[in-house]
Amino acid sequence: MELRGFDDGYGVQVADWALNEKEVALLSGRVVYPFPEELRANWRTADADIHSYLLFDGERPVGYGEVWLDDEEDEVELARIIVDPKVRGRGIGGELVRALLGPALDAGYSEVFLRVRPENAPAIRAYHRSGFVDVPAALMEEWNDGQPVPYRWMRYAGEQVGVGELRG
Structure with a gap:
């Protein structure tokens, strides 16, 4: 990966990975289904503090996630x-989260959070296995x-198996 x-x-x-209104809302902020055609071309924000990533298995994308940097709060x-x-x-979700921890931790902020x-x-099980706690x-x-x-808010509590390798 x-x-x-x-x-x-x-x-x-x-x-198209969003299978219902809840999943569309998590990606776009709009509670609709399917994902609105007018948003498909530009659904991601152009905010410089948001970094978007895909996890690939070979040449096939299998996961998407963002790393949001917040200078004011000193957190990601x-x-x-x-x-x-x-x-x-x-187990792809856990692999994706551990991979996203690489750029999140490399950004140098004091805390890393997520909400679910x-x-x-x-997802909660995957986050726990990746080192997140409530x-x-x-x-x-x-x-x-x-x-x-x-939401259930979680914070990264420390490196788990494999995460240190992603930072190096």
Whole structure:
């Protein structure tokens, strides 16, 4: 598996991985299904603090995720993580998260966070295996204030097997 910078030529393919309204909302912020055609060409933000990546198995993209840098908060958030539905349940999500930790940790910020829908048990398991732990309940409640849905917020607690190799 190899993590590469996102190429807009894969936008339609990645958008098609969203199988329902919740998944479309996580990628685009719009609660619709299927992914709106008018957004397919330019659904990613042009924000310089957001870095988009694809995880490839050979020449086939199998996962997408973003690394959001926040200078003001001195933190990084892993976001918009999605795996090709054809390969879900095979550990690709965990591989993608561990790969995204490479650029996230290399950015040099003090903390790395992510948020996940509480009902997404497979993703939560993958995040735990990748070294993420829940933030304290009070902080989770604070961060969910004003969010469109309540999330389970997690923070990276330290290197796990294989992550150090990604940084080197």
